[in-house]
Amino acid sequence: MKSLLESIADKTNEWAGIPLPVPGLDLHVEPNYPSFEFVTKLQEAYKEDCDYDPRVEVIRQFRIYFRHHWSKVAVYRDVDGKVRKTFLPAASQIDMLVDTLGAVSAWDYEQEQRALSLLMDMLTDHAFKCYTMTGSFLEHSKRSGVTYLFRRLRPTIALRANDEGVRALGTLCMHPIAYYRGTWAGAMCPTDDVIAHLVLMRGDEHEFWKRSNQHSISEVESGL
Amino acid sequence: METGLSILNVSAGDIKLVFDKNTAERLRAARIVKDMLRRGYALLVETGRDERNVPTYTRVVDFDEEKCEYIIADFDSAAAAEADAKEPAHEPVANEPRVGKPKRSTKRVPADSTRGVAVARVAGG
Numbered sequence: 001m002k003s004l005l006e007s008i009a010d011k012t013n014e015w016a017g018i019p020l021p022v023p024g025l026d027l028h029v030e031p032n033y034p035s036f037e038f039v040t041k042l043q044e045a046y047k048e049d050c051d052y053d054p055r056v057e058v059i060r061q062f063r064i065y066f067r068h069h070w071s072k073v074a075v076y077r078d079v080d081g082k083v084r085k086t087f088l089p090a091a092s093q094i095d096m097l098v099d100t101l102g103a104v105s106a107w108d109y110e111q112e113q114r115a116l117s118l119l120m121d122m123l124t125d126h127a128f129k130c131y132t133m134t135g136s137f138l139e140h141s142k143r144s145g146v147t148y149l150f151r152r153l154r155p156t157i158a159l160r161a162n163d164e165g166v167r168a169l170g171t172l173c174m175h176p177i178a179y180y181r182g183t184w185a186g187a188m189c190p191t192d193d194v195i196a197h198l199v200l201m202r203g204d205e206h207e208f209w210k211r212s213n214q215h216s217i218s219e220v221e222s223g224l
Numbered sequence: 225m226e227t228g229l230s231i232l233n234v235s236a237g238d239i240k241l242v243f244d245k246n247t248a249e250r251l252r253a254a255r256i257v258k259d260m261l262r263r264g265y266a267l268l269v270e271t272g273r274d275e276r277n278v279p280t281y282t283r284v285v286d287f288d289e290e291k292c293e294y295i296i297a298d299f300d301s302a303a304a305a306e307a308d309a310k311e312p313a314h315e316p317v318a319n320e321p322r323v324g325k326p327k328r329s330t331k332r333v334p335a336d337s338t339r340g341v342a343v344a345r346v347a348g349g
């Protein structure tokens with residue numbers, strides 16, 4: 001299936017490829033992506049007890065304190081074009097951890113090796129060693145004074161140091177093209193997601209924050 | 225490392241777009257870059273190295289297909305922030321003429337001698 005999608009992407013000038021649906025996982029594709037309709041139909045064949053309609057576009061998610069506990073609310077554009085809101089079911093960290101493993105079938109070694117090679121040229125030796133050994137590395141932005149902890153298969157953590165110590169501002173989750181809902185996995189291999197975060201932070205930090213979904217550190221989705 | 229634009233990809237791994245001397249390939253690459261910008265991709269090109277010898281990136285605002293040049297904003301926000309911090313505080317003076325927003329100047333970077341990364345639109349997270 002993957003080679004078939006690669007050849008279709010090549011013939012249709014889909015420069016970033018066509019994301020691969022994985023059985024049991026809900027693939028969410030960026031709604032304006034050219035192959036959105038095609039992947040949606042393909043995913044119908046894999047759909048198993050999925051609560052999400054892939055045609056629904058989530059506009060914003062946020063937390064509110066309601067009836068003595070924190071709840072997550074999503075504002076979304078429904079299939080009829082109307083904007084609605086709904087409470088989302090609470091995510092479980094164990095479910096996310098196990099489901100993320102399921103996304104492995106969407107990637108291959110060659111993809112990840114290429115991405116590692118690209119990342120190696122972007123980092124100092126020490127930072128790359130940190131990433132290889134621990135799956136994460138730190139980088140400080142002189143522009144904003146924020147230090148970022150970039151992590152493989154987890155949202156990037158934004159930190160700020162002051163006289164009182166280090167404080168986490170929040171986590172930034174961003175997957176170009178597509179991602180698997182209920183997991184930390186994107187349609188790109190893990191290191192490509194890290195590269196996307198890193199280059200956007202270095203080249204257009206404001207845009208990095210704007211494009212990311214910001215999770216508070218207390219949320220399950222933050223991966224903390 | 226070779227020059228070229230790495231397009232982060234979901235299937236084959238990163239695709240490298242090289243601005244070859246071959247006219248046909250060059251034209252094709254230029255068309256792809258223009259198409260990506262139109263589709264909302266973020267193109268970040270390497271514009272130098274910092275004190276740790278790691279690449280610094282600037283976002284591409286446009287692309288000249290004929291000359292194969294990236295057009296980037298000519299503004300270093302980190303240096304501007306440092307300069308602002310050093311400048312003495314300015315006391316407002318009555319009837320002082322108001323200065324409008326400064327014009328954003330752009331800079332051109334040849335595509336055949338530059339490295340960069342293209343990131344597609346975001347699906348969420």
